[in-house]
Amino acid sequence: xxxxxxxxxxGVTAPKGFIANAVSTGIKNPNADRLDMALIxxxxxxxxxxxxxxxxxxxxxxxxxxxxxxxxxxxxxxxNSGNANACTGVKGVKDARLTARIVGKKLGLKQSQVAVCSxxxxxxxxxxxxxxxxxxxxxxxxxxxxxxxxxxxxxxxxTTHKQIAVRVMIDGIPVKIGACAKGAGMINPxxxxxxxxxxxxxxxxxxxxxxxxxxxxxxxFNRITIDGDMSTNDSVIVLANGESGAPAIKRQTKWCKMFxxxxxxxxxxxxxxxxxxxxxxxxxxxxxVRGARTFSDARKVAEAVANSSLVKSSWNGNDPNWGRIIHxxxxxxxxxxxxxxxxxxxxxxxxxxxLEAKTKMDSLRKKVAADxxxxxxxxxxxxxxxxxxxxxxxxEYVDFNRSEYAYWKQARxxxxxxx
Amino acid sequence: xxxxxxxxxxGVTAPKGFIANAVSTGIKNPNADRLDMALIxxxxxxxxxxxxxxxxxxxxxxxxxxxxxxxxxxxxxxxNSGNANACTGVKGVKDARLTARIVGKKLGLKQSQVAVCSxxxxxxxxxxxxxxxxxxxxxxxxxxxxxxxxxxxxxxxxTTHKQIAVRVMIDGIPVKIGACAKGAGMINPxxxxxxxxxxxxxxxxxxxxxxxxxxxxxxxFNRITIDGDMSTNDSVIVLANGESGAPAIKRQTKWCKMFxxxxxxxxxxxxxxxxxxxxxxxxxxxxxVRGARTFSDARKVAEAVANSSLVKSSWNGNDPNWGRIIHxxxxxxxxxxxxxxxxxxxxxxxxxxxLEAKTKMDSLRKKVAADxxxxxxxxxxxxxxxxxxxxxxxxEYVDFNRSEYAYWKQARxxxxxxx
Numbered sequence: 001x002x003x004x005x006x007x008x009x010x011g012v013t014a015p016k017g018f019i020a021n022a023v024s025t026g027i028k029n030p031n032a033d034r035l036d037m038a039l040i041x042x043x044x045x046x047x048x049x050x051x052x053x054x055x056x057x058x059x060x061x062x063x064x065x066x067x068x069x070x071x072x073x074x075x076x077x078x079x080n081s082g083n084a085n086a087c088t089g090v091k092g093v094k095d096a097r098l099t100a101r102i103v104g105k106k107l108g109l110k111q112s113q114v115a116v117c118s119x120x121x122x123x124x125x126x127x128x129x130x131x132x133x134x135x136x137x138x139x140x141x142x143x144x145x146x147x148x149x150x151x152x153x154x155x156x157x158x159t160t161h162k163q164i165a166v167r168v169m170i171d172g173i174p175v176k177i178g179a180c181a182k183g184a185g186m187i188n189p190x191x192x193x194x195x196x197x198x199x200x201x202x203x204x205x206x207x208x209x210x211x212x213x214x215x216x217x218x219x220x221f222n223r224i225t226i227d228g229d230m231s232t233n234d235s236v237i238v239l240a241n242g243e244s245g246a247p248a249i250k251r252q253t254k255w256c257k258m259f260x261x262x263x264x265x266x267x268x269x270x271x272x273x274x275x276x277x278x279x280x281x282x283x284x285x286x287x288x289v290r291g292a293r294t295f296s297d298a299r300k301v302a303e304a305v306a307n308s309s310l311v312k313s314s315w316n317g318n319d320p321n322w323g324r325i326i327h328x329x330x331x332x333x334x335x336x337x338x339x340x341x342x343x344x345x346x347x348x349x350x351x352x353x354x355l356e357a358k359t360k361m362d363s364l365r366k367k368v369a370a371d372x373x374x375x376x377x378x379x380x381x382x383x384x385x386x387x388x389x390x391x392x393x394x395x396e397y398v399d400f401n402r403s404e405y406a407y408w409k410q411a412r413x414x415x416x417x418x419x
Numbered sequence: 420x421x422x423x424x425x426x427x428x429x430g431v432t433a434p435k436g437f438i439a440n441a442v443s444t445g446i447k448n449p450n451a452d453r454l455d456m457a458l459i460x461x462x463x464x465x466x467x468x469x470x471x472x473x474x475x476x477x478x479x480x481x482x483x484x485x486x487x488x489x490x491x492x493x494x495x496x497x498x499n500s501g502n503a504n505a506c507t508g509v510k511g512v513k514d515a516r517l518t519a520r521i522v523g524k525k526l527g528l529k530q531s532q533v534a535v536c537s538x539x540x541x542x543x544x545x546x547x548x549x550x551x552x553x554x555x556x557x558x559x560x561x562x563x564x565x566x567x568x569x570x571x572x573x574x575x576x577x578t579t580h581k582q583i584a585v586r587v588m589i590d591g592i593p594v595k596i597g598a599c600a601k602g603a604g605m606i607n608p609x610x611x612x613x614x615x616x617x618x619x620x621x622x623x624x625x626x627x628x629x630x631x632x633x634x635x636x637x638x639x640f641n642r643i644t645i646d647g648d649m650s651t652n653d654s655v656i657v658l659a660n661g662e663s664g665a666p667a668i669k670r671q672t673k674w675c676k677m678f679x680x681x682x683x684x685x686x687x688x689x690x691x692x693x694x695x696x697x698x699x700x701x702x703x704x705x706x707x708v709r710g711a712r713t714f715s716d717a718r719k720v721a722e723a724v725a726n727s728s729l730v731k732s733s734w735n736g737n738d739p740n741w742g743r744i745i746h747x748x749x750x751x752x753x754x755x756x757x758x759x760x761x762x763x764x765x766x767x768x769x770x771x772x773x774l775e776a777k778t779k780m781d782s783l784r785k786k787v788a789a790d791x792x793x794x795x796x797x798x799x800x801x802x803x804x805x806x807x808x809x810x811x812x813x814x815e816y817v818d819f820n821r822s823e824y825a826y827w828k829q830a831r832x833x834x835x836x837x838x
Contacts, residue, residue, distance in 0.1 A: 330476030
């Protein structure tokens, strides 16, 4: 089937009626002229839906945005990088609310119509003295062509910005979906702060939008997430304003199915780009599990393999080590029968019936040496399937993550904290 | 309380009535003159107990030894390093049984009285043509002073051998316990092959011995194990032959309690030594969790923290990063209340009530820079407690584990496999 959507240029301001802006407030470093605060705004009323981290330690902006999305018609998303505003207690919540109030007032919105997101270091209070004076500029500079700036402003250890836009025809009328995301700071995605903002000029009820968002997140960001574990700040927020002029999209219709496909594509592309740009990642690995007793068992196997430090280290070394893979399958807690397990690497048989296959090592090695490859694991028990998108583990990753200490010391000197 | 046991010299041959030997068969490298096969033997009849990997992919010798311990009075342990005899199908089981039969015959034992263990690479068949001719020498050379050779023969990526012996007075008569172990090849212990063999001249029924072993393993090797996950080959086997002349140790008695304490000490020392000698480990970290709702919750928190790549990377970099620790606490799935969490590093407050403590960063940093330190996490909810022994994660670990490929290539050349 040819796809019902088409990729177009741009990001969150591609859909009609959305404007955006980004400014530099010096949150992380007062002397650096780096974009670190962004605003996405729908010029007309819209519906909003979001999904947030399941981590029980939740950053202040997550708590605030969850309440806002529940209680009001959110029309604006305010986001900063450089400071996660996590583990900052009551002050953190007050700070998050204050920024929403200031921006809301300037936009003529209630505080609760502004969602707030943060990403960055945990445990430091927000440098409000630097942030507050820049908020009026942020609102005044809102315009249609600023999606790239927003995608750049939310980056932390990302090496490249991530944005996308697609067009899908609904009842003969072009509807657009735009998005930006920031990353998989870390290889193990449950440790990353992941942010994704999606805009669309489709018209959907809040209930319909929520269902579409849940399905898309399940097939994308949750596929790069381990066991439902997430960082303190992970947030996906979607705004739909109906400005395309296309009829309202109702559940269980042809149009809804098409919109869902387009939204799935947008989120999956963003999710994959996070893995590809994981810290010091050199390979993109798709782990497909089939033949499991249940969906849940397939997921356990995929996650055990995709999160094994040993398996990931071998991928980094171009080592087609199926022994480590079957070992991870064995401890996944899924029901297995060792003598039924088949493992293919890049389409070549590495292990058949729990035993080494006849494929030449050099052929397997060439597959693992590629930038991207697939591991297919068939448990040959039943129909359970699951796919997860993963990466290798490099010595450089560990080295990169050995210490944030230098940054913290500097933060003290800059007067960002009490010491 | 002063301890009821005293450390003495030696290992598995310290208790009366045990002899041992180790030889070089060239399992991994036919040209290397490295000890790689060992035998531990009780000269008189004895009782035996063991615990084995919970990995659902089980190596052939694990399957064989489980059956032998269930069906017979095991008196000998035959063990090799260099090849795990895992994922080797029916041939692997036949090979394991054959070695037990040959050694048993030479010792005048039934095949089922010989337990068999292997550690090494997964997926390669055992080079039986090299092993079989050396088995007679292995039996003929059995003697009292060879415990060190046994400890050396079972090493794989261990950098040092591990053995211990203690003496405990039971009813006025000295009873000895000896042990050797091989390691935590890997930092994440569920990926290590762990072997531990314990001998004692105490007299215990099979049932009493089994209970003592279960308790000791739970407090030691399971504390360096994640979630019950283990390698395909993990095995702990204990032989008790009663040669000390002390009265039989019955459950629920003072003597049993003393024996248990001594056995706990022996296994915990071995377990800790595995962590310390983990591949490219530079620090020994004790993670204590208190105040959890349940024991199980405390365990979840301890395991989440002790297995977080990010937390472990920061330890490697001497970074007292409590933000990463509380983040792992948050995704552990344990019940928590963020605002109640206290974290101490090396006895100094790092986080109190979910917020940064006043302790100077430099003081915390000094604690994390030490070779060994403790992380205390108090959830301040209830009475659940758990302790786990962990380590840092170094760039060198990943580098070390990037490829076993060179070895495999060599194994092919040496004719160890079918290609």
